[in-house]
Amino acid sequence: MSELAAIHGRPIRLAGGRVSTRIQPRPLIACGLLALATLAVAVVGVATGDFPVSPGAVLSALVGQGDPGTTFIVQELRLPRVVCALLCGFALGISGTVFQTLTRNPLGSPDIVGFQQGAVTGALVVITVLESGGTDASLGALVGGMITAAAVYVLALKDRRLSGFRLVLVGIAISALMLSLNDYLLSRARIEDAQEATRWLLGSLNGRTWEDATPLLIGCALLLPASLCVGPALRMLELGDDSAAGLGLRVERARVGLVALAVALVAVTTTAIGPVAFVALTAPQIARRLTRSAQPPVLAAALTGALIVQASDIVAQRLVPSTPLPVGVMTGALGGIYLIWLLGTEWRSGRA
Amino acid sequence: MEIRTRMTRPPLHADGVTLAYDKRVVAEGLDVEIPDRGFTAIVGPNACGKSTLLRALARMLKPREGTVLLDGKVIGELPSKQVARRLGLLSQTSTAPDGITVVDLVARGRHPHQSLLRQWSRDDERAVQAAMAATRVDDLALRPVDELSGGQRQRVWLAMALAQETQLLLLDEPTTFLDIQHQIEVLDMCAELHEQGRTLVAVLHDLNQACRYADHLIALREGSVVARGAPSEVVDADLVEQVFGVRCRVMPDPETGTPMIVPAARKAIAVRV
Numbered sequence: 230m231s232e233l234a235a236i237h238g239r240p241i242r243l244a245g246g247r248v249s250t251r252i253q254p255r256p257l258i259a260c261g262l263l264a265l266a267t268l269a270v271a272v273v274g275v276a277t278g279d280f281p282v283s284p285g286a287v288l289s290a291l292v293g294q295g296d297p298g299t300t301f302i303v304q305e306l307r308l309p310r311v312v313c314a315l316l317c318g319f320a321l322g323i324s325g326t327v328f329q330t331l332t333r334n335p336l337g338s339p340d341i342v343g344f345q346q347g348a349v350t351g352a353l354v355v356i357t358v359l360e361s362g363g364t365d366a367s368l369g370a371l372v373g374g375m376i377t378a379a380a381v382y383v384l385a386l387k388d389r390r391l392s393g394f395r396l397v398l399v400g401i402a403i404s405a406l407m408l409s410l411n412d413y414l415l416s417r418a419r420i421e422d423a424q425e426a427t428r429w430l431l432g433s434l435n436g437r438t439w440e441d442a443t444p445l446l447i448g449c450a451l452l453l454p455a456s457l458c459v460g461p462a463l464r465m466l467e468l469g470d471d472s473a474a475g476l477g478l479r480v481e482r483a484r485v486g487l488v489a490l491a492v493a494l495v496a497v498t499t500t501a502i503g504p505v506a507f508v509a510l511t512a513p514q515i516a517r518r519l520t521r522s523a524q525p526p527v528l529a530a531a532l533t534g535a536l537i538v539q540a541s542d543i544v545a546q547r548l549v550p551s552t553p554l555p556v557g558v559m560t561g562a563l564g565g566i567y568l569i570w571l572l573g574t575e576w577r578s579g580r581a
Numbered sequence: 582m583e584i585r586t587r588m589t590r591p592p593l594h595a596d597g598v599t600l601a602y603d604k605r606v607v608a609e610g611l612d613v614e615i616p617d618r619g620f621t622a623i624v625g626p627n628a629c630g631k632s633t634l635l636r637a638l639a640r641m642l643k644p645r646e647g648t649v650l651l652d653g654k655v656i657g658e659l660p661s662k663q664v665a666r667r668l669g670l671l672s673q674t675s676t677a678p679d680g681i682t683v684v685d686l687v688a689r690g691r692h693p694h695q696s697l698l699r700q701w702s703r704d705d706e707r708a709v710q711a712a713m714a715a716t717r718v719d720d721l722a723l724r725p726v727d728e729l730s731g732g733q734r735q736r737v738w739l740a741m742a743l744a745q746e747t748q749l750l751l752l753d754e755p756t757t758f759l760d761i762q763h764q765i766e767v768l769d770m771c772a773e774l775h776e777q778g779r780t781l782v783a784v785l786h787d788l789n790q791a792c793r794y795a796d797h798l799i800a801l802r803e804g805s806v807v808a809r810g811a812p813s814e815v816v817d818a819d820l821v822e823q824v825f826g827v828r829c830r831v832m833p834d835p836e837t838g839t840p841m842i843v844p845a846a847r848k849a850i851a852v853r854v
Contacts, residue, residue: 233722237684240701251701333676388602458697465692471672474641476745477665477693523681
């Protein structure tokens with residue numbers, strides 16, 4: 230029975246059985262450790278840099294008790310950057326989990342199937358064709374991401390069913406199309422527009438202010454509570470459409486809702502920090518291996534995503550002294566290595 | 582108050598349903614009644630609309646015309662979870678998530694009984710244990726489903742449907758891809774469930790098995806009902822030829838006395854033609 234509890238979970242019942250759940254020890258421990266690690270890299274992000282601040286000083290600066298210089302550095306320069314990194318990582322981790330579960334394919338993740346590239350196209354159109362920028366570019370990214378997602382989703386439907394494999398193939402094709410469109414838009418851009426546009430080519434946290442973080446905060450405040458309740462629907466959909474419907478899930482409605490949520494999560498991160506590659510792809514896979522659970526690891530993937538983005542940003546800032554790199558370079562490099570490993574093992578096990 | 586003389590209709594029935602996928606019409610104007618506490622087998626040749634009819638009864642396919650009624654209400658208009666507490670489905674197209682254990686998969690059958698606050702009640706635990714015991718997969722509880730054999734896996738899916746604790750159980754070709762030993766194992770389990778008072782509806786390929794296990798047959802051909810009733814009353818050589826286009830002899834099954842179909846030999850056909 231204890232072995233059963235370890236894998237299947239320990240029941241917890243309150244209020245005379247009206248409230249009940251079961252806790253699986255391993256995922257719980259994994260999430261706890263991930264949360265601690267994320268907190269640790271967040272503290273490192275706030276405390277270190279050209280002007281190191283002791284953890285104690287960070288705390289007093291956070292509550293507004295420190296000296297004005299430190300408070301400014303912590304509250305206005307470093308904190309928005311760290312908050313952006315954590316929220317984006319969180320959102321990308323959830324979005325990746327939702328997509329990979331829906332498509333039953335580790336490659337069915339928003340960064341592979343072109344949503345981020347579509348968002349970049351949207352921003353580039355605003356900058357180079359409409360010759361605008363700033364908030365308009367963010368709006369363009371939002372619209373571009375949504376249109377791309379809708380196109381991929383519709384093209385991947387077959388007999389009104391979503392085929393995960395088709396979604397991946399269609400997505401990769403659309404992604405390539407968007408990439409070449411992006412190159413074309415850049416090549417005909419004026420030099421000053423091109424400069425503005427480069428910020429959209431790679432995800433970057435450099436120079437993020439509270440102004441940049443605000444839309445992200447609002448978006449996450451709306452989306453994250455909903456995201457943490459997607460578990461039951463995902464667990465049903467994993468079993469196949471018919472089984473899910475047999476167990477009382479309204480399949481079409483649930484799936485459209487989940488896709489909309491996952492796309493919205495990617496869209497808000499892309500408008501805030503650009504297309505940070507490979508986080509949505511890797512976070513759910515790493516989380517699944519850490520939790521060793523067959524349940525879609527929504528919370529663990531969110532924490533893993535936050536950890537990856539924040540840790541990558543620290544490395545990206547420090548790797549080349551005097552030239553802070555965009556965080557997307559680091560996540561891209563990490564993700565690339567992971568992808569090679571994934572394809573290698575999947576091929577060996579004969580599934581890809 | 583209901584008028585006593587009025588025929589009471591079984592809880593699940595379809596009235597004049599036309600079933601279609603996009604443009605292709607599979608069946609028109611079907612009337613089907615599923616006897617309460619019976620074991621109904623839907624039989625017929627490939628592509629005759631067997632599975633489509635089952636899908637319509639399980640509210641997975643909305644009829645283009647007509648209605649499927651459950652407990653007197655249009656099934657598509659009832660809350661989905663409420664239907665799922667009344668009617669379970671063993672689908673042909675289920676996929677087990679990578680690495681899931683037997684007990685975790687069976688536990689997912691409890692979804693219609695759960696809510697945001699009630700995620701794992703004592704009833705859930707008891708139902709999962711009972712379902713695993715009934716399908717004899719309790720010894721496999723902690724094994725990953727992907728490591729099991731086809732027969733074991735089908736029993737696990739059946740356990741998931743049982744954990745749902747529904748009075749009605751719909752099974753879409755529960756014996757496909759199983760060898761004869763495991764076919765019998767699964768069908769014997771179905772017979773046990775039937776004896777315990779459940780209403781079963783199964784799409785079956787093997788007519789002899791259908792005659793042995795079911796007490797009500799619905800024979801379909803090209804989307805229409807050719808015959809319905811107790812196997813011993815409706816199955817004869819003419820029906821088999823009409824439904825499957827196969828010449829045969831029908832004799833009593835030496836084990837059970839139910840109709841047994843013996844297809845005519847090739848030479849015999851040549852002699853007769």
